[in-house]
Amino acid sequence: MLNVKNLHASIGENKILKGISLKVNKGEVHAIMGPNGSGKSTFSQVIAGNPAYQVNSGDVLYEGENLLDMQPHLRARAGLFMGFQYPVEIPGVTNIYFLKNSLNAIRVANGLQPLDAYEFNDYLGQKMDEVGISRELTRRAVNSGFSGGEKKRNEILQLLVLNPKLAILDETDSGLDIDALKTVASGVEKFRSQNNGVILVTHYQRLLDFIPPDFVHVLIDGEIVLSGDSKLALELEARGYNWVKEENGSD
Amino acid sequence: MINLNKEISSVPLPSSFNAQMKRYREKGLKRYSESGLPGKKVEHWMKFDINPLKEIIYKEALESIDKNRPDLHREFTGICERIDIINGFIQDHKGTGYRISTLSSGDDTGRIPELIGSAGDEKGNYFYNLNSSLFSDTILIRVEKDNKKRNPLYISQLMLGKSEPIISNSRIIVEIEEGAKLELIQSFSGKSSSPYLNNSVTEIILHKNARMDHVVLQEDSEEAFVFNNLFVTQGESSEYNLQTLNAGASISRNEYHINLSRKNSSCHVTGLFLGKKNQLHNSDVTIHHNAPACTSRTTTKAIAGGASQGVFRGFAIVNPGAQKSDAIQQFKSILLNDTCQINMEPHLEIWADDVKCSHGATVGQLDQNQLFYLQQRGFTPEDARKVLLEAFAADVAELISIEKVNEIIKAGIYTLMDDLYE
Ligand SMILES: Nc1ncnc2c1ncn2[C@@H]1O[C@H](COP(=O)(O)OP(=O)(O)OP(=O)(O)O)[C@@H](O)[C@H]1O
Ligand SMILES: [Mg+2]
Numbered sequence: 001m002l003n004v005k006n007l008h009a010s011i012g013e014n015k016i017l018k019g020i021s022l023k024v025n026k027g028e029v030h031a032i033m034g035p036n037g038s039g040k041s042t043f044s045q046v047i048a049g050n051p052a053y054q055v056n057s058g059d060v061l062y063e064g065e066n067l068l069d070m071q072p073h074l075r076a077r078a079g080l081f082m083g084f085q086y087p088v089e090i091p092g093v094t095n096i097y098f099l100k101n102s103l104n105a106i107r108v109a110n111g112l113q114p115l116d117a118y119e120f121n122d123y124l125g126q127k128m129d130e131v132g133i134s135r136e137l138t139r140r141a142v143n144s145g146f147s148g149g150e151k152k153r154n155e156i157l158q159l160l161v162l163n164p165k166l167a168i169l170d171e172t173d174s175g176l177d178i179d180a181l182k183t184v185a186s187g188v189e190k191f192r193s194q195n196n197g198v199i200l201v202t203h204y205q206r207l208l209d210f211i212p213p214d215f216v217h218v219l220i221d222g223e224i225v226l227s228g229d230s231k232l233a234l235e236l237e238a239r240g241y242n243w244v245k246e247e248n249g250s251d
Numbered sequence: 252m253i254n255l256n257k258e259i260s261s262v263p264l265p266s267s268f269n270a271q272m273k274r275y276r277e278k279g280l281k282r283y284s285e286s287g288l289p290g291k292k293v294e295h296w297m298k299f300d301i302n303p304l305k306e307i308i309y310k311e312a313l314e315s316i317d318k319n320r321p322d323l324h325r326e327f328t329g330i331c332e333r334i335d336i337i338n339g340f341i342q343d344h345k346g347t348g349y350r351i352s353t354l355s356s357g358d359d360t361g362r363i364p365e366l367i368g369s370a371g372d373e374k375g376n377y378f379y380n381l382n383s384s385l386f387s388d389t390i391l392i393r394v395e396k397d398n399k400k401r402n403p404l405y406i407s408q409l410m411l412g413k414s415e416p417i418i419s420n421s422r423i424i425v426e427i428e429e430g431a432k433l434e435l436i437q438s439f440s441g442k443s444s445s446p447y448l449n450n451s452v453t454e455i456i457l458h459k460n461a462r463m464d465h466v467v468l469q470e471d472s473e474e475a476f477v478f479n480n481l482f483v484t485q486g487e488s489s490e491y492n493l494q495t496l497n498a499g500a501s502i503s504r505n506e507y508h509i510n511l512s513r514k515n516s517s518c519h520v521t522g523l524f525l526g527k528k529n530q531l532h533n534s535d536v537t538i539h540h541n542a543p544a545c546t547s548r549t550t551t552k553a554i555a556g557g558a559s560q561g562v563f564r565g566f567a568i569v570n571p572g573a574q575k576s577d578a579i580q581q582f583k584s585i586l587l588n589d590t591c592q593i594n595m596e597p598h599l600e601i602w603a604d605d606v607k608c609s610h611g612a613t614v615g616q617l618d619q620n621q622l623f624y625l626q627q628r629g630f631t632p633e634d635a636r637k638v639l640l641e642a643f644a645a646d647v648a649e650l651i652s653i654e655k656v657n658e659i660i661k662a663g664i665y666t667l668m669d670d671l672y673e
Binding site for chain 2: 050051075081088089091092098101102105106141
């Protein structure tokens, strides 16, 4: 469903992504791991279409379409979801308003009827129970004053409510206590199916214990230097990244 | 003919003015002949260029009986009691259920001459002086404490001109007796093929324990110059809430003076400016803390688009003896492009030692991260902007304190915001 070919991207003068190729098929879970500053969030943001980043070269096909030509909201409406490493606070906009309008925008774009307030409430209630989010949190402004863990749970709630085709989760497991990690993991597990793809950006094996990935990629200095199966993640956990750099580094 | 650059002398005194009123107007004339209108070099007027309105020769407006006049807030019919002031002429004021009198109709019992200028006369300047030398009628609304339930009062100040520029100087006095309450909505609007100057003065006197909720909607036409001079003086434990919307006119200015003259009184002044095209706006809000334990809140929000310009100043003056004063001023603005301009200047002047005062001002653009987050969740770029602007304006739009009209005004504000991007 996603085919990234030799993608180069930069922020301002800084070249961050230096030729990334990655193919994700339906039903697959890919983990992307790598040291701080290696370009994992940049990759996620570029796929989601953040205009702060410039694509210098390369191609990205999403369900056969040229993703780089699509505006961010059209990517979202076509089923692409990104869980933000740093979910954005939007004071003055309630979470429930945000979720309802988001869901309905995507539904309508896909030829479905929008949900009315009652239908939406029922639907949301169900999803909230699944992620263990209190009703109170949905009445507050989007991520505003949420704790780090609450923000991440809120990303997972959005994932379940919007039920996209491809989810890129940028460190949704960072900064969580053990219980929250379990809810986030079980949220992702619920979402995962034969019909959709998942890219998990993570630093830790503990998320991958819950959600065994089909592929693990190591991103260093803007390049995927090594790919493997779930065993690679265990090896990284044990040995760090230096050996990968030494054995596979471009310089 | 009125040339604002020259001395004004030829305007005849209305026959309804008694000796007291005559003296008051003569005082106004004298002051105006000394002050004139400010030039570009006068402090506080440098960033607010009123030359376009000074260059025009105005005719004193005539009473207009245009039956097809635009009806700005038709939706208020049935939920508000309404009085129209057209070109400065006060229309029928009977049958509202309020105790209302005017000089021209002869039903005032002498209260108008007693009250005029008493809410802060010495604090006004320039446009206030101009009004005081030219006004030809005055309306007084007096509210006493009784248990009658009344609809909010709506005063529509309408200007209807033709090919000649006109000027009007309306004068409104509101007196709220001890323990009484008033909900007042005031609007400025008009229609004309030439420029017009609506220079209005409202004086409000709140006695002990009185409360007033006041909404001012300035949605005037592109031809308009609107000056709203407001003076409020507050008695002990009184409460005054003002919410203003400034969305129209080519040049507009609010000058507010609120005098917290007795202990435990409080005021909340909230303003929203929506600027577009070449609009020029200035709001100066001065809160005079003249007694102990009074509270003031000034919140100003501005969204500027087009090539609009806004200058916003807040002055909290805590005079000696006003201990335990609590004054907060907050200014926030969003610029939608780089041709518009906003200046926000909070000022504190504190002459007492035991006070709690603070202020803050921010000028910024819509947050790119927020815009992107919304778009990643399926909002179009336009909807994302709209959601953020509405959230920004929510302090004003969502919190209109006059319950009967708040939904209508909120919807109106959000509609006006839709044309900020053109
Ligand atoms: N707005 C920006 N301006 C300049 N440089 C930036 C900006 N955002 C990111 N960078 C740089 O781009 C590089 C890649 O950052 P990115 O956030 O993609 O890393 P990451 O792999 O997600 O790291 P982490 O594991 O810490 O989240 C870093 O060197 C970072 O400093
Ligand atoms: Mg990152």
